[in-house]
Amino acid sequence: MNPLISLNNLGKIYGDKTALHDVNFSIYPGEFVALVGMSGGGKSTILRLIAQLEQPSSGKIAYAGSRLPVTRVMFQNDRLLPWMTALQNVSFHAHAAATQKQAQSALNSVGLSEFADSFPSQLSGGQKQRLALARALMANPELLLLDEPLGALDALTRRNMQQFIRQIVDEKHLTTMLITHDVDEAARMADRIIVVKSGTNVYEVAGAKDGSPEEVADVAQSVLAVILQPDESAVRA
Amino acid sequence: MKRKLTITAFLLALTAWLAVAVYGYFQTDVATTSLTKVVVGYQKADPVDISRQRGELVKKMKAKGYKVVFKEFQDGAALMTALKSGSIDYARLGDTPPVVNQAAGMDLVYVGAGASKENGTGVLVKKGGNINSLADLKGKRIAYAKGKVDAWVTWDPYTATAQVNQNAKLLITAKGLAKNRDFVVATRKYAKENTTVTKLFLQYLGEDMTWANSHKSEVSTMLSKTLHLSKKITNLTVKRRSFAFSAVTSAIVKEQQTIADVFYQEGIIKKQINVGKALLQ
Amino acid sequence: MENVTTLRETRNSGIHINWHRLLPWVIPVVLIILWQVAVTAGWLDSQLIPSPLSVLEDGVTLWQTGELEKNVSISLFRATVGFAIGGSLGFVLGLMNGLSKVARGLTDTTIQMFRNIPHLSLIPLVIILLGIGESAKISLVCVGVLFPIYINTYSGIRGIDPELMEMGRAYGLNRRQLFSKIVFPGALPTILVGVRYALGVMWTTLIVAETISSNSGIGYMASNAQEFMDMDTVLLCIVIYALLGKLSDIIAKTLESLCLEWQEKGGANQ
Numbered sequence: 001m002n003p004l005i006s007l008n009n010l011g012k013i014y015g016d017k018t019a020l021h022d023v024n025f026s027i028y029p030g031e032f033v034a035l036v037g038m039s040g041g042g043k044s045t046i047l048r049l050i051a052q053l054e055q056p057s058s059g060k061i062a063y064a065g066s067r068l069p070v071t072r073v074m075f076q077n078d079r080l081l082p083w084m085t086a087l088q089n090v091s092f093h094a095h096a097a098a099t100q101k102q103a104q105s106a107l108n109s110v111g112l113s114e115f116a117d118s119f120p121s122q123l124s125g126g127q128k129q130r131l132a133l134a135r136a137l138m139a140n141p142e143l144l145l146l147d148e149p150l151g152a153l154d155a156l157t158r159r160n161m162q163q164f165i166r167q168i169v170d171e172k173h174l175t176t177m178l179i180t181h182d183v184d185e186a187a188r189m190a191d192r193i194i195v196v197k198s199g200t201n202v203y204e205v206a207g208a209k210d211g212s213p214e215e216v217a218d219v220a221q222s223v224l225a226v227i228l229q230p231d232e233s234a235v236r237a
Numbered sequence: 238m239k240r241k242l243t244i245t246a247f248l249l250a251l252t253a254w255l256a257v258a259v260y261g262y263f264q265t266d267v268a269t270t271s272l273t274k275v276v277v278g279y280q281k282a283d284p285v286d287i288s289r290q291r292g293e294l295v296k297k298m299k300a301k302g303y304k305v306v307f308k309e310f311q312d313g314a315a316l317m318t319a320l321k322s323g324s325i326d327y328a329r330l331g332d333t334p335p336v337v338n339q340a341a342g343m344d345l346v347y348v349g350a351g352a353s354k355e356n357g358t359g360v361l362v363k364k365g366g367n368i369n370s371l372a373d374l375k376g377k378r379i380a381y382a383k384g385k386v387d388a389w390v391t392w393d394p395y396t397a398t399a400q401v402n403q404n405a406k407l408l409i410t411a412k413g414l415a416k417n418r419d420f421v422v423a424t425r426k427y428a429k430e431n432t433t434v435t436k437l438f439l440q441y442l443g444e445d446m447t448w449a450n451s452h453k454s455e456v457s458t459m460l461s462k463t464l465h466l467s468k469k470i471t472n473l474t475v476k477r478r479s480f481a482f483s484a485v486t487s488a489i490v491k492e493q494q495t496i497a498d499v500f501y502q503e504g505i506i507k508k509q510i511n512v513g514k515a516l517l518q
Numbered sequence: 519m520e521n522v523t524t525l526r527e528t529r530n531s532g533i534h535i536n537w538h539r540l541l542p543w544v545i546p547v548v549l550i551i552l553w554q555v556a557v558t559a560g561w562l563d564s565q566l567i568p569s570p571l572s573v574l575e576d577g578v579t580l581w582q583t584g585e586l587e588k589n590v591s592i593s594l595f596r597a598t599v600g601f602a603i604g605g606s607l608g609f610v611l612g613l614m615n616g617l618s619k620v621a622r623g624l625t626d627t628t629i630q631m632f633r634n635i636p637h638l639s640l641i642p643l644v645i646i647l648l649g650i651g652e653s654a655k656i657s658l659v660c661v662g663v664l665f666p667i668y669i670n671t672y673s674g675i676r677g678i679d680p681e682l683m684e685m686g687r688a689y690g691l692n693r694r695q696l697f698s699k700i701v702f703p704g705a706l707p708t709i710l711v712g713v714r715y716a717l718g719v720m721w722t723t724l725i726v727a728e729t730i731s732s733n734s735g736i737g738y739m740a741s742n743a744q745e746f747m748d749m750d751t752v753l754l755c756i757v758i759y760a761l762l763g764k765l766s767d768i769i770a771k772t773l774e775s776l777c778l779e780w781q782e783k784g785g786a787n788q
Contacts, residue, residue: 051688072689079685083703083780092699093689119780247772254594261595264588265652265734281742309733311741318642324649398747402565465748
C-alpha cells in the first residue's frame with residue numbers, strides 16, 4: 001500500500017536554531033499514528049509542516065497521487081469561535097448552503113445534538129473538545145491531525161475522550177496523527193508510535209490499542225525508556 | 238422571541254432618532270436660493286435683532302434681490318473672527334471691538350452707527366447700601382461683572398435686570414461720558430464691492446429703528462421673549478433709549494477716536510490709530 | 519423537597535428582578551424630590567435654582583413656542599451627521615491600520631499626533647476654515663468621534679487571538695472570510711466600547727460647538743439662557759443633556775447586547 005504522506009529528510013530552522021532535521025516517516029491510509037516526545041522535541045513543528053501552517057527549510061513532504069490530502073487540525077486549546085453557536089462553529093468553513101444538515105449530523109456524531117444553539121462559553125471543557133472534533137470531521141478529512149487535543153482536560157474526561165476519538169476514527173476509517181506527551185495515551189490509542197527527540201524521529205513501536213492494561217503499560221514503558229535515554233545512545237528507527 | 242422584540246424596539250428607536258434628525262435638518266437655515274446672499278452677524282436683542290424679528294428688512298431686501306441671513310453670536314470677538322474669515326458680511330458690534338481690531342491691523346470699515354445708549358449704561362450699587370455718590374466709591378471694589386463687589390459697571394439689559402431683580406440701583410449713567418453706540422462694520426473689501434447692499438441695508442435698518450421708536454411696547458414684548466426676561470425689565474430698557482441707525486458722522490468718528498486714544502494711553506491697544514481711516518471714502 | 523426549593527426560588531427571583539429594575543432610578547427620583555422640597559421650603563433661592571416643576575413648565579412653554587423641538591432636533595441632526603461621518607472615517611482608518619502593515623506604518627504616527635490635540639482647541643481653526651455654518655459644528659463632532667472609534671477598531675483588530683487566525687487559515691478560509699468570520703466579530707466588542715464612548719464625546723463636543731456661534735441647538739439654548747440668568751432654561755438644558763446621554767447609552771447598550779449575545783450568554787453561565 002502507498003503511504004498517504006511521506007516525510008523525506010524534513011528539516012526546519014528558525015533563525016539559527018535547528019528545530020527539525022532528517023525527519024523520515026510515512027503515514028499510511030487508515031492508520032492511527034501517535035508522535036510522542038518531550039516538549040520542545042519538535043513534534044508540534046512536524047504537525048505544523050504537515051498542516052501547511054509553515055514551510056520546511058529542507059527536505060519535503062510527498063503526498064499520494066501528489067495531491068494535498070484534505071487535512072484538518074484539532075488543537076490543544078479548542079480554538080472555537082466564541083461568537084458562533086456550536087452549529088455555526090462546525091460549519092463556518094464550509095461553503096455550500098446544504099451544509100446545515102451535515103453540520104447537525106456532525107454534532108450528533110459527537111453527542112452534542114442538543115447544543116446546536118449554544119455558544120462555546122456555555123459548554124464544558126470536554127464538550128468544547130468534542131465540538132472541535134465535530135468541526136474537524138465536517139469536511140471528511142483524509143488526514144486528521146490532533147495536536148495534544150486532550151491536554152487541558154481533567155483525567156476522567158480525558159480517558160472518555162480517548163475512547164471516544166478512537167471510536168469515531170475507527171467508524172470513519174480516518175487516517176490520523178496524534179501528538180501527545182502522554183505515553184499512556186499514545187499506547188492506548190495508536191496503531192503505531194513514533195518517538196520524536198531532539199528534532200528528529202528516533203524510534204518506532206506498535207501501539208497497544210484494545211490491549212490489556214498490562215500490554216498498554218509495557219508499550220508505554222518501552223517508549224518512555226527511549227524518551228528518557230541520554231541523546232548519545234539514541235537508537236535510530 | 239425576546240431578541241426579536243429587542244431588535245424591533247431598537248430599530249424603532251433608531252428610525253425615530255433619524256426622523257427627528259432629518260426634521261432637524263430642515264430646521265437649519267441651509268436653504269438655497271437664487272438671490273444674492275447677505276450674511277449679517279448680530280448679538281441678541283441688538284438693533285439688527287429687532288429688525289430681524291420684525292421681518293420688514295428681509296422682505297425689502299428680497300424685493301431688491303438679496304437674501305439676508307442672520308447669524309447670532311455670543312460676543313464681539315466671535316463676530317470679528319467670523320467677519321475676518323468671510324463667514325459673515327456685516328457685523329453688529331459695540332464701540333470697542335472695532336477699535337481693538339483696527340489697532341490689531343484689521344482692514345475694517347464702519348458702515349453705520351446706532352443711537353447712543355448712554356442712559357442704560359452706568360455704575361450699579363446695592364439699593365439701601367451706603368454708597369450714594371461717586372465719591373462714596375473711593376476704596377470700594379468695582380467690577381465689570383457681578384460678584385462679591387460693592388459696585389459694578391454694566392449695560393442694558395443687564396443694568397435693568399439688576400435694577401428689577403437684584404435690588405440694585407443705578408448710581409450714575411454714562412450720560413456725557415460714553416455713548417456706548419452700536420456699530421455695523423464690514424471688511425473694506427466687502428464694503429467696497431457692495432456699496433449698494435450697504436446703502437439698502439442701512440436704509441432699511443434705519444426705517445426699522447424709526448418704527449421701533451414709535452412702537453416701544455411692541456419692541457419691549459419682543460425683547461422680553463427673546464431674552465426670557467420679564468416685561469418689567471425690558472420696558473425699563475426700551476423706555477430709556479431711542480433707536481436709530483444711519484451712516485457714520487464725523488462726530489461719531491470723533492467719539493471713537495477718543496476711545497482709541499484712551500485705550501492707547503492705557504496700553505489696551507499697542508498702536509495709535511486713526512479712526513477716520515476706517516471709513517469708506 | 520425539590521418542589522419547595524423551586525417555589526421559593528421563583529418567588530425570590532420575582533422580587534429580585536423588580537427591585538433590580540427600580541434600583542437605578544432611586545437616586546435620580548430622590549434627588550428630584552429633594553430638590554423640589556428644598557426649593558418649596560425656601561432652602562434654596564428659587565431665583566438661582568428654580569424648582570423641578572418650574573423647569574418642567576419652562577420646557578412646556580418652550581415646546582409650545584416650538585423653540586424646544588427646533589433646537590433639540592437641530593442638535594440631533596448635527597450630532598447624527600457628525601457621528602456618521604466621523605465614526606465611518608475612524609472605523610475605516612482603524613480597519614486599514616489594523617489589517618495592513620503598510621497603512622499602519624504610513625498613518626499611525628500622524629494619527630497619534632493629531633489624537634493628542636484636544637479637539638475643542640480646533641474651534642478657532644474650524645471657524646476660519648469652515649466658517650460658522652453647519653459644516654463647522656458637524657466637523658467638530660466628526661473630529662471628536664473619530665478617535666475613540668479609530669483607536670478601538672484598531673486595537674480590537676490587533677487584539678485578535680493569533681491562534682484563531684491560524685485555525686482559520688488551517689481550515690482554508692480566504693482573506694475575506696477570515697475578516698468576516700474571525701477578525702470583525704472578534705474586534706466587535708472593542709469597537710462597540712468605542713461607539714459607546716464616542717456617543718458621549720459626540721454630545722459634549724456638539725454642546726461646546728453650538729455655543730461658539732449659533733442661533734440654534736441645545737448648546738445655544740443653554741448659553742443664551744445663561745447670559746440672561748434664565749435659570750429655568752439652563753436647568754432644562756442640563757436635564758435634556760442628561761436624557762439624551764442616557765438615550766444614547768441605552769441605544770449603545772442595546773446594540774451591544776444584540777451583537778454580543780455570545781458574551782452575555784457566556785457570562786450567565788460562569
